[in-house]
Amino acid sequence: MENDHHQHHRHELNGDSTKPHAPKKPRLSLSSSFSSITEFEIRSEFSHHDPSIARINNGSFGCCPRSVTAAQMEWQTRFLAQPDAFYFNELKKGILHSRTIIKDLINADHVDEVSIVDNATTAAAIILQQIAWGFAGGKFRPGDAVLMLHYAYGSVKKSIEAYVTRAGGHVIEVPLPFPVNSEEEIISEFKKALERGKANGRKIRLAVIDHVTSMPCVVIPVKELVKICREEGVEQVFIDAAHGIGCTKVDMKEIGADYYASNLHKWFFCPPSIALLYCRKSPEILDLHHPVVSHEYGNGLAIESAWIGTRDYSPQLVVPSVVEFVNRFEGGIEGIKERNHEQVVKMGEMLANAWGTKLGCPPEMCASMIMIGLPTCLGISCEEDTMNLRTHLREQFGVEVPIYFRAPKNGETVSITGYARISHQVYNKEEDYIKFRNAVKQLVSDGFTCTLLSQ
């Protein structure tokens, strides 16, 4: 976004001190004369995106620039040309290289702590399998608890049910308010849930905490929650950060969790699928295994995950090319994150003002996505309405944006029941959000309601 670049430079010239920190880590590749990627080059990198769609849903499927797709194809071609030689001579090296880069990105101590898996769902299955063995093997008592957030991702909830409830564990859900007004609200609910968890002398074996919830989208104060977990004797803490790297701050030593999983194909420009699973060095991690067992079983999770049978490992091998890509931007990945955050807040406020609604959380509790209330006259009254409205927006207006149904609570009369989750990534322009603004305005002025769609 050109405006954005000029603003940034203006700030630097004026010695603006509102930016609290410069990028913390040294950039991974330095060039003596740095000229940042131009607007035109960004267009070109994402020219494969459907130009007729205002793509404001980076949160669901992410994006992958051309230069990274090209690198991916190169890896695939090398495999196809001579697969045996590739397996014996190139694959392991390539994955180790990716893991090493990731280790530096997340401020982990040792590359052994970094495994690459398909996505956060896989990571959850790995952690939960260990918990299930804990119950089966008698290490945990029946009724011991696993804690998760109410807004945990659907498939993770399913996994917790399959692995924990089945094995005799007790699952505690932390209810979270939405819309949310401050971090304190979340911390308070979390503390209450911990009390409930420990009732009757139960031990909480694992806390599963989202770093950035999906729907509705809120940045959770994980550092504080991890501290509380330690104080309250929670045995292990797993941060599910599907939206982690490239979206919010990811510093393993600062966050202090035992496990941390983040997708790289959402906000770190990798093609699907690739995710990082960080496991802090401890005796427990020897018992972590990838669910798909190969001949590498027993050689450590990172090695097991690097070979789970014949597959296309190219998404895991392009990390170096991604680093090259992000370093063409001012400030590298940190600069991208900051600008995404600024823009998504700015656009969110623009939309809320235009529609006369409000944001779902304060700006400091969002990263590169934000929830905006939709006008109540649209009549969103159930989950199905959100799916139908989303399809309607896609097909009639060329806007791609997910919608969240927020059920009214007891006693609430007029409340916003629908929130749109907008994302901002480097390929977005102000026009995308204006298109959305106008679409909703048109729906309102047409007297549109969701009941029309469910007929």
Added chain:
Amino acid sequence: MDGGDEDQTKKKSRPINSIISWTEIREEFSHHHPSVARLNNGSFGCCPASVLAAHRSFHLRFLRHPDAFNLHSLPFALLRSRTLLKHLIHADHLDEIALVDNATTAAALVLHHISQNANAAASFVVVVLHCAFQAVKKSLHAYVTRAGGSVFEIQLPFPVRSRREIIAEFRKGLKRAKSLNLNGGKIRLAIIDHITSMPSFLIPVRELVEICRKEGVEQVFVDAAHALGTVPVDVKEIGADFYVSNLHKWFFCPPSVAVLYSRRSKNAPLPIESSMWTGTKRDYSAQLLVPAVMEFVNRFEGGIEGIMKRNHENVVEMGKMLAESWGTNLGSPPDMCASMIMVGLPSRLLRTHLRECFGVEVPIYHHPATATATATATARDGNDGESRPPRPWDKEDGVITGYARISHQVYNTVDDYHKFRDAIYKLLQEGKVCKQNAFEFDPMS
């Protein structure tokens, strides 16, 4: 549409002038490294350029507008692939057909399922072939042994002499497993390869599954990683509860995709869906290519059946040529192999050396010469009794302990096998031998 999916799988004969030419085949595989004699289709398979193009096309459509692709195009494309596969393997119901990443994943899914449903109090027994794929054995350790179950391995003889021998040995082995009287002699699961990996030979699965049923084995899982595209597959006839075959080995798909058949019956459906391990927002492109593959194979005389037949004939012919040139033997009779065959090597030689110095890609199996091996069962070099010109290494009457597994796929030529033959000649003439412990462990076969 071309008259429905069933027609597409049955389409066989085409007018002569529209059959794919050798030039076109070469073009389809022009991305293969030109200086390598690629005799190892069995490990990593191959994918023709036209299928790769379809793969790329799906991938780009996803990148272009992923939400729309996943919502609208993906379900239909997955359904098409699954429907075609259902016809190909003669399954009854569409919901018996699942697409997973590979046979390794399928094994983990099935074994996880078994271990979950095991009664914690009773010990349960799983029977597997001694030559089962290494990943499957590790999976047994991770899921069965760990959950308190026992694993019993059935030894099959190698070199293989006949179907009868395999059937008899399997029956003996199964009875021995039952006689251990773990869990009251009840066997929870038998895992049988359709085509073993290393050493490779074709197993009479239908007969073995029947024996399992007669002996009261609760469920049977057939690991048929190599089957689709090398042997006709009829899952109803085979009669197993679970059957998995990779599509990226012999069915021209890029990595990776496999078809997992779960017989609908008293089985509960697998409670751990593979999506719980993989997520659903992933790249499904490889799973969408079955229609493109059918188009490709139907350019060949006889379609996939013609390809299978010719691969088999050629690999047997090439195997015999090599065995005769080296004065060794084949690892199995011709009717007990599909598109791969084991050929005895005159001495112990390294796979890496063959790749790097001779441009030959072929996996080597080190067959332990055991004390129980009889003189007739253990083949010896240069002992074929026929008169032929003496070879420099005839002085050594070595026991054959190394076998090469050669494959044949549509892109292979006679020159590939000649290159291998001559590489071995050269190594022997140079007097190259390897110490036993220099043999590389080859988990990838």
